[in-house]
Amino acid sequence: MAELGPRIGYLIPEFPGQTHSFFWREILALQARHGYPVRIFSTRMPIRSVMHDWVVNAQAQYLFPLPPASWPLVLGGLLARGGRVLSQPDARRTLRRRQTWPLLVLAGRLGQLCRREGITHLHVHSCANSALIAAFCHLLYGLPYSLVLHGPVEDYGPDQDFKWARARFGFVITEKLRQEMTAMLPSVAGRCRIAPMGVDTDHFSPQPGDRPEGRPFRWFCCARLNRVKGYDVLLDALEAIRRDRPELAWELFVAGEDEQGGQGYRRELEARIARAGLADRVTLLGAVTQQEVLDQLHAADGFVLASWAEPLGVAYMEAMACGVPTIGTAAGGVLELIESGRDGLLVPPKDSPALAAALLRLMREPELRDTLARQGRARIVESFGASRSADALAEALHDFG
Template sequence: MSHSHPSAGRVAMVSEHASPLAELGGPDAGGQNVYVAQVAAVLARRGHEVTVYTRRDGPRLPDRVVTPDGVQVVHVPAGPAAPIPKDELLPYMPEFGERLAREWAVATPDVVHAHFWMSGMAALAGARALGLPVVQTYHALGTVKRRHQGAADTSPAERVGIERAVGRECAAIVATCRDEVAELKAMGLATDHVSIVPCGVDPVRFSPVPGLRRSRPGPRRLLTVGRLVPRKGFDRAIRALAEVPDARLLIAGGPEPALLVAEPEAERLWAVADEYGVADRVDLLGGVGREHMPQLMSSADLVLSLPRYEPFGIVPVEAMACRTPVVATAVGGQLDTVVDGVTGLLVPSEDDHDTAATIRGLLDDPRRLDAYGAAGRHRVLDHYTWDRVADGLTAVYSAVSSVPSLSGVVR
């Protein structure tokens, strides 16, 4: 690319099921789509030549697309050109890897960054013959998923074995939090090539919308956000609400509101709300567009993030960016992001009656709420912007390849 800085690097990202283009418009964009899109954009703006390889999941997609930030997205043919659930993509990874090998033999990157375990498998297949360094980010680990979901885990049986093999062969692993490093160690992986770089948030998009909180008459507003799946612990928030008078609980997530009636988890949550006598104080909002989320978070007195497990958990970070204090379970990445007694409060991972007491105590203490909110915003600006994430990744890249660390790159 003609405008790249002479000392910048050529970075190939592999994100087999999560296209960065989905983040720009799609409701299906999960954390990985957003992560890949944002990191690629920052690196490209700094002058690196960034190409993202994702699986072609539609017949009419162009072979290559260049985003407004100058990131090249390549749609790799591997399996049918149709949407396929990610847990069914494994058989197409050898073909994905062969395509990468062919592509990289012609246009050789300096470093390859793989996102998710199957991307790692394909990236290593593509990089092996050329001796290219592969940096691996798992985004979620099969061992953790299996431990918490048991028989409900839809991952392929080979997942954990492949994750281990990828971890042994890659040049570096990027973990998103300290808890993930412990999990990697428990898998038998050496952690001397593991670096912690958290996920990020856009502090301009996620910023406090003034005037929404205390000017509002009526009950206090509790908000919880995430996919409508049991592990997110929305039922725990509903049970706590029973002991928090004069408050409403808003649950944002799942399909659009009209489709909630057909959603088994929504039905289960309504039943819990009935059982605990709080049905009139629980609002299931359905899916809320990312563009409306900062306003919703800014309007809440408190964001509750009570999952049973959470690899990283971006919701507390987004809430903190909006100056909203957080009550979160002491699991996974939330142990790193939420500073107990500074930006919010951590509660035990198993359900307990103290959650309600914790929420009540905070709602009764406006000065502490305000202090936690302000501290949360500061923490995001210090640690969780995409610029900070890109700094961390560039340091990892430069340790295993010729990609320069910060000093040589125009910001």
């Protein structure tokens, strides 16, 4: 454990969210394994926060809305230091878009908070607006920062060259993303490393015991309620199974909520489930805690996620770590996680007949389930433990310090 080291600030958009347990596990590993103190900052509270069991310990500080008492200090800092921003051509270009002006104010707020907390490095888990805030904050206050790219570059908005230009280093979560980043911004290739997300394989582990006899086959899916997660494809596949194999007893439990707190895509899904006559078999659980996800995985006979594409897929990792046979789609970074037929099953995205065939195969072949459960768990333990990204961050802080 390091005796001395950086005091790290984590900037995470709209924290805590449904998928932010990974960030918390990474922070705990960074503190426990490397001794680096960490302070969490976030842009603002999410529309509806998820009260994971650990949230009370996170104690995030929010940039927006600014407390009234902070305005004089923030504006004073912008007046005194704004010339450092305006002297840079790429910063002036970025500020031509008026929607970036509030981000400059938030950068001033972040700089003040980081100075007060003694932060020496800012680690940003986004390449969208939070990356702009970090870049402005660097120009205003000289605070070093690093970025993490969690998905395709085009998903994170414009000004990527400005966001990355002064980053001390950056991470991508797959080789595919590293290739995309190198093609788009060759100048950052030497500062960009692969650091896959991971899971706590002690926490997410198989539960001993036999499956209860006579109950329906229990499927579990965990993902935000969004069309890109392939819910229509999954429901089409399940509807076909119910029609063609009415003797099979099964049920599906879905953990996750839409971005509107249940008032958006969830309503479409509920109507779709009702039209298909699946209301007695499909249960939407809404946003759940990390412990509830674990409980669902321990109760599940199989895990399925039919996303159009996933950068990598923490939900897959959690299921595999728990020894739950897993079905996914052969798209995005999932191909770097699952070898189909060895530690999971992959089907083409948006292909409901192929998905139905994979679902039927798992329900009918207990030996295959046992093999995928065993090999899936081994795959995650070997290559996707929770400490991996924390170790990569600690190493980069040393190498690029």
